[in-house]
Amino acid sequence: MELLVTIFLVVLTLFVAMVFYYEHPTAKIPPGFSERKKLYAFHYIMNFGFGMAIVLEKLGIMSEVSFIRTVMDGIPPPKDKHLIITDLVFEKVEVRLYQPKTSTTGQRRGVLYFHGGVGRFGSIRAYERTCRYLSRKTNSVVVSVGYRLAPEYPYPTQFQDCLTATIHFMKTAQDYGVDPSRIIVCGDSSGGTITAAVAQALVNRRDVPKLRAQILIYPFLQAADFDLPSYQQNAKIPVLIRERTIILGLKYLNKDLSAVNTLLKGTHVSAERRQKYQKWLSADNIPHEFKTRGYTPPGPAPYSEELYKLAKPFLEPLFSPLLCEDSVIAQLPETFILTCEYDVLRDDGLLYKKRLEDHGIKVTLCHLEEGFHGTIFLAAYGKVVTFQSGIKGLEKITKFLRLM
Known part of the structure; x- marks a missing residue:
């Protein structure tokens, strides 16, 4: 048998x-x-x-x-002699705290990390190596947030858990040796989406200190235009091919997968909305050097009211932070954005950079010429799966954090 x-x-x-x-x-x-x-x-x-x-x-x-x-x-890494690692619960949200054992004068910076995985995958354990690396290399207290996943916990539970954990940490930062004025939120891929949404949600709150910075690692920032130069150039380049991006998003929101092709054409966006988004979401705002691998401006797509109703959550700032109002964008903290040349999401980061800078926000851009979606996640693993782009990206992130 x-x-x-x-x-x-x-x-x-x-x-x-x-x-x-x-x-x-x-x-x-x-x-x-x-x-x-x-x-x-x-x-x-x-x-x-x-x-x-x-x-x-x-x-x-x-x-x-x-x-x-x-x-x-995967397989969890062995114990780390340089860190104190503690599992805690912040207002019913599971987190893992990484504290360096080395002595320091004064309080440390604090970093909240929101992992990627399209709201359905990923975990504290999956990002154990990444968070250990950031804590060790920057002498920071890192909080990895184990937000609940879909489909068991439908969207937007993931954002709500991350916001709850962030507020709790900001109010209790000194209990963990963290300076409340030196708290940074950070995330990769869909975790970058959550990071941007959390930063936006905090701008008008008066019960917590202001964020010191946000770090967005190849973030997904808008679901209105899937025909930007990066989507055209990288449609079939691993790892996040164009169609898979839409399929994963639809699964995350528990929507009908048959809408993939029409969403790719943009039929869920009305002419009125398209006109509103034009100043934020236009290939004209992307530097010429990012179009040299090819770009054909798409023709107008016929609008479908039925598809709009299906995809309405796609266009809300919670899911598409790039579409947030100017009054919020203007209050965001200093920002680090990492983009990859061979990533369909590259232009989301470039457009957000311009939008932030247009409102006077200081932005540091790290563009990886040979980067692809997921390279940072792999960088904390061994040589077999690590790429040079990921190593370079992690070094740039740690350098930025040390300045905070």
Whole structure:
């Protein structure tokens, strides 16, 4: 019996691998990319993982989200002799606190980290290495927020948990040796979305100190235009291909996946809204050097009221922080934005940079010429999966934090 089960699993594995190899042969890696083979291998493994998750769910063995969460969590690193690591609860939100053991004069800076994963994946454990690295290298108290995930806890629970944890930490910062005036919020990918939304939610609060800064690592910042130069240029470049971006967003909001193609065309945005967004969300605001790999301005898309009703949450500032009103943008703290050349979300970061600077906000941009979506997450792991772009990006982030 055990032999039959083993044979079945081997055959299943090979089947899934073959299916997803042939389903995604169009993935394109730039010819001049210096770590081309490694990126292709990583992309193939990711496709295999997503495929395996779907098959296991259909067989009733394990749900798709459970499988991907398990894979992302991986094997936890060994104990860290340089840090005191404590699991706590901030107003019913699970967090993990990282405190350097080294002595220091005065209070440390505090960093709240919101992990990526499109609101459905990721965890404190998955980002253990990243948060340890930031705490050690910057002598900071880092708080990794274990916000609840969809679909068990529907959107916007994820934002609410992060905001709750942030406010609690800001009010009790001194209990952890943190200067309340030196608190930074930070996140990658969808965690960057949450970071931007939390920073916006705090600007008018008078019961907590002002944030010192926000760090947005290849953030998703708008769902109104999926035809920006970066979306066109990187549509088939690993790891976050264009169609997958929309599919993951629809799954996060528990929406009908059949809307993918019409969303890509922008039929959920009316002419009136498009006109309003034009000053913030236009390819004209993106520097010319980011269009040299090709860009064709899209024609007008027919508006669908039905699709707008389906996608309405996509256009709310909570989901698309780039679409927030000027009165809020003008009060945001100093900002660090990391973008990657080979990432569909690149232009979200570039557009947000311009919008912030137009309102007098100081912005530090770190653009990784060979960067791709997820490279920072991988940077804290061993040489086998680490890319040079991720190492460079982490160094830039730590350098910025040390100045705060």
